Amino acid sequence: MGGCGAGARRVTGRFQPRSILPAVPAIEAKGLERTFEGGIHAVAGVDLEVADGEIYAFLGPNGAGKTTCVRMLTTLLRPTAGSAQVAGFDVVADPGSVRRAIGVALQEAALDPLMTGRELIRLQATLHGLGRQAGQEKADALLERVDLVEAADRQVGTYSGGMRRRLDLASALVHEPRVLFLDEPTTGLDPVSRRTIWEEVEQLNGEGTTVFLTTQYLEEADKLANRVGIIDFGRIVAEDTPGRLKAQIGHPHLEVKLLDGGLERAEEIVRRFGNPLPSKDGAVLVELPGGASEVAPVVRALDEAGLTVEALDLVEPSLDDVFVEKTGHHLEPDEPDTGEIE
């Protein structure tokens, strides 16, 4: 299943609507494949199109092919079939131009624990052709941006997981890349560190950077991404905005728990408002096409029938529902760490 061009921009939160969509996508892949020795088909034909300025999330479990795909798009691995362009440059024919246009923060924050944070960013600046003075200024600015000024001259080995990820992110921004690849940027992080990274990603995107991230966290994809591609066994099995993906699964449903029984009577009543679902744990379930706006009429109807509502819950379809629908299994991400300094 393939990609779908420039996604709609989310207009809530920090994101601004795009008035003009450029002709050249930030990332475009056609039939991208990678087979490893032994015939392991890690990526089995990915079609992808990410618009300039978009945040695109690859959602999938460990071993789904996310990282292999990122490694091909960042020129670290040659595809065995298909083609890909990043920032308008072919990843095989013109890898140098791709590398100049991208920033990469790979899984597990590939940082040298013996280097200091400042040394790492200065080295990254040298790798991208910045002179000594420019590299120093850039390091100062980026360390301040990710709130690592005080830890700048400490060895990375003393950093917490969250600090390492922030440093990794900062180092990927040295040359102000047009497209930023983040491979599982928050895997293993505690919730506070995770939110800090999210805020930084949103800010970067607000400044015009296209972000391609992989994640195994549903919440991360839901919160950050303009569009989500669900990848499983090396193929994209679904792709759209989080809202539209969830809408494909169905409407929100209302769970009503009554104080003193009357389950059958309640089921008759709620049937008038939408498609009834099998009751669960003593609660009556009904799909509400109108969502929250139809909750009050349901409650009123139950009240008029003499049934007392103990609790009710309007449940929106989640990306997990989408994931289960598309792949047949739940997404089980790795456990986050405790935020302890290693």
Add this chain to the structure above:
Amino acid sequence: MTVKDLRVVAALGARSVKQTFRRPQLFAPIIVFPSILLAIQTAGAGRAIDLEGFPPVDSFLDFMLAGAMIQSTMLAGNSGGIALAVDIEMGFTDRLLAAPISRFAMVLGRLAGTAALSALAAVWFIAVGLIFGAHIQEGVPGALLMIFFVVLSGVAFGGVGAAVALRTGRASVVQGLFPLVFVILFLSSAFFPDNLMLEPAATVAEYNPLSFIVEAIRDPVISSISWDVFWKAIGSLALVGGLSIWWSALALRRRLRTGG
């Protein structure tokens, strides 16, 4: 190679040197172990110079100095390989490969670091030797020539470490070369004159390229600079260095092609 590439190589070389000083297990084999071995052998086998056929030297320290230097530089090459393999294991090399730099700059940077460490080691052993009574017959030019050969040896043997690291991607495998380093050292004239060895070690040592390199480092200490010895060492270094760097390039190309 562009100016930018040279800056990258210098930056990676500087990182390599700092990394060695910050990780004792990388630093110890370069300075500490050869110094200890030098002290033990000089103290314990000093009367070996009285053996018939032993090269004319003032002291066993004069003879051993070159052996300690070449041991240090071989272990520096091995440590550099271990550090490169650690970089591969922890994904640091991906950071370099995702940057717009020459692919081989990654290897050259590591070799530049090994060369710098070898120079430091050479200066250390010359200083230690002079403090403990060694005498360099050819004076300052001789000392500079020793440093020159030690630095080239660092690049040549560093290439072997780099090649194994790139081929296997595993620090434990590169570390496994340590015993091999000593086998090669003892089957050369690094620690004992080859003409006093028993067969077949004597023949192996006579044709071991390491012996030619050691002789060129030893020459300015115990006699005078000989062009014959000089060119044999250059040839040996070209052979070892050429092969090791060619092997490194092949291993890197394979790694890039297969992704691991």
